[in-house]
Amino acid sequence: MTKDYIKENIKYNQPQLPKTLTGITGLDEITEGGIPKGRPTLVCGEAGCGKTLLSLEFIVRGAIEFDEPGVFMAFEEKTEELAMNVASLGFDLNSLQAENKLKLDYVHIDRSEIEETGEYDLEGLFIRLGYAIDSIGAKRVVLDTIESLFAGLTNQGILRAELRRLFNWLKVKGVTTIITGERGEGPSFTRQGLEEYVSDCVILLDHRVVNQISTRRLRILKYRGSVHGTNEYPFLIDEDGISVLPVTSLKLEKEVSTERISSGIPALDKMLEGKGFFKGSSVLVSGTAGTGKTSIAACFANETCNQKKRCLYFAFEESPKQIIRNMQSINVNLQKQVDEGLLQFHAMRPTLHGLEQHLVAMYKIIKNFKPTVVVLDPITNLVTVGSVSEVKAMLIRLIDFLLDEQITVMFTALTLNNVVTEQTDEGVSSLVDTWLLVRDIEFNGERNRGIYIMKSRGMKHSNQVREFVITDKGIDIVDVFLGPDGVLTGSAREAQKLQEQTGEVIRKNSVSLKDREIGRKRKILESKIAGLQSEFESAEDELNKIYVEEELIKKVAEENRQKMIMMRRGENASENKNEK
Amino acid sequence: MTESQQVPGNDNNLNKENIYLLRLFVTGATPNSTRAIANLKEICELHLKGNYELEIIDVYQQPTIAEGEQIIALPLLIKKSPSPERRLIGDMSDTQKVLRGLSLAAT
Incomplete structure (x- = not known):
């Protein structure tokens, strides 16, 4: 998204201010391409807010990722201390120095050792820096923290004039510079008002404790000639260095999935x-x-x-x-x-x-x-x-x-x-x-x-x-069981289930009872029917018996009559046999 | 006071231990540099006659020395010996401060 934005900017705003990528996660997105190329940038903030680390990461990333050698001029920490401090971040300063990709220079100033005896200038610093830059072909320079000069030297007039000269000289040299400065009291961003000299880009680091929890934040105070994110962005220092997160997304144009x-x-x-x-x-x-x-x-x-x-x-x-x-x-x-x-x-x-x-x-x-x-x-x-x-x-x-x-x-x-x-x-x-x-x-x-x-x-x-x-x-x-009393859950639901089961059993039971009764009734009826049948049969037999008897009586009577006839008139006997 | 300090110095002069070793770093022929050289030579001739070695180094010619000697402000005078080592910056126009820096001040 940011890259598109940069492209758009280039389209509409040509010529774009040339920028140098810092290589610090997120910072290049906020600044839309890095810090101004060939110009000094001021990084200011309170003690312990990560100024040194940010500037050192700028140098190291430049040396490793962008093939831009860098000079780190430390006014506060010795080079060995620096190398040790950032070794935990995986930055091997010593080997980078050996490869001539990086030059660390520790500037030591002690007021007690120095007596000021009249007019002087900071030409020594220029020579040192110039030599360091030329010896490795540096494109990036960090001065951390140049304000230490003010602690070592008393003549502010000379210092201010020399600083102005230094920044101009750095611009002429065409090196991208980060100058760090301690946050001052009151409205000024640095103790010595360095922002007066460095007016192209000012980055403010902040370390705030709210509810006993500290959050580091970064804000771009000013960036002349460039669009930049204006919010406070949180940043994190961890084993990979600094990550700044430009998290506020402005658009609602997301891909959606039906999966x-x-x-x-x-x-x-x-x-x-x-x-x-x-x-x-x-x-x-x-x-x-x-x-x-x-x-x-x-x-x-x-x-x-x-x-x-x-x-x-x-x-x-x-x-x-x-x-x-x-x-x-x-x-x-x-x-x-x-x-x-x-x-x-x-x-x-x-x-x-x-x-x-x-x-x-x-x-x-x-x-x-x-x-x-x-x-x-x-x-x-x-x-x-x-x-x-x-x-x-x-x-x-x-x-x-x-x-x-x-x-x-x-x-x-x-x-x-x-x-x-x-x-x-x-x-x-x-x-x-x-x-x-x-x-x-x-x-x-x-x-x-x-x-x-x-x-x-x-x-x-x-x-x-x-x-x-x-x-x-x-x-x-x-x-859930929706009973007459509302929603039933848990054991109530289980009880309801049991109750239902009981009902079922009882119903089944009663059905079988009825069935048996019907069976019995049927049996009774059947036996009754059988009784009636036998009764009927006996009655029938009775009737039949009378009928047969009558037949027999009739027959016997006929025989008797025939016998009687035969006995009375013998000749009719053959006729009767024929009739039969 | 100057005298009393000079006396043991003179005594040890034979051992060459208390000889003043001075190194002056300058930047070519800039006004500050030339002034510093002139002023310092004058002071030395006045206070340390025959008892000092002055080396004048042009940092432009030897840029590596700037890092080695922790040079920031120029002109710079380093008193290597006698100890303690002292550093004086500026064009050496403030004679009192130069003398104090060289432990020669009559205070």
């Missing part, structure tokens, strides 16, 4: 259209104490690592070991991910740095590790370092930066009271894309956890309050 990433809790994914969060979005998990915010964050981190993506976990409350141990109890093995190098913990107390410095530190770590997911647990603690508005400003910058990098971020935040407010204490709820709220549901003598999605931009999310259960198998989200 989804899982939250690590299948049921939660289901609540989010079954797919999880958008990649590169910001997620806020807020809730009261002990509602399982860290567990959610750990699940998310674990899932990310399971998919062979990197995750960065900033812990502001617990140490990494503590988190790993605690998460083991819910079957989330973070140690494995750490061992595989997919998960990196960075635990620090918020009070370690000022807010801005936290931001710079995080920015650096993120740049180095290049994670897919960043977890901040919890952001609430940052309030101990700054005011709410400062925390918010910092988080806006962080979110901006992360979204730019397409990194998904999860914040956890503690809501301090039991009443679920619609606003988190950090006021970031309006910034985030997805807001999960975990809350206590106190009912029936126990506390249970409920989870719901307050908002989730760009997706059709569930509107249900779910119960959030942490077991030794992991996290699960179950449906």
